[in-house]
Amino acid sequence: MIGYVTIGTADLAKSGAFYDALLGTIGATRFMEEPNYFIAWAKASGEASLGVALPFNKEAATVGNGTMVAIALENQEQVKAFYNKALELGGTCEGEVGFRPQDAESGFYAGYFRDLDGNKLNAFCLVEAN
Secondary structure, eight states: OOOOOEEOOSSSHHHHHHHHHHHHHHTOOEEEEEETEEEEEEETTTTTTTEEOOOOSSSSOOTTTTTTTEEEOSSSSHHHHHHHHHHTOOEEEEEEEEEESSTSSSSSEEEEETTTOEEEEEEEEEEOOO
């Protein structure tokens, strides 16, 4: 249902480098770019994409309170690796990797982080019970 999500940045080059490295770990690459304005990544043509942009109105980029972008991954190992890569690149923890609720052994497995501009994201997968 979601076609793409765009989040704001104050520094397109810095944000671009962060997402090149982070999204590259799951096979996403830049597929659309407008210099000094916008960059978007996707895993394949026609799939959902993530973009970063300098705000069109030239005002400061701000973080939406309650806004979060969730990156769907295939398994727990990918979630851990993606989350750890985000922190390695300068992102900050917003909730360590694990099941939600925390005492579960299957279901929703995620790690939450903020990017360099403070945008909140998570990496998640769904784990079936054994």
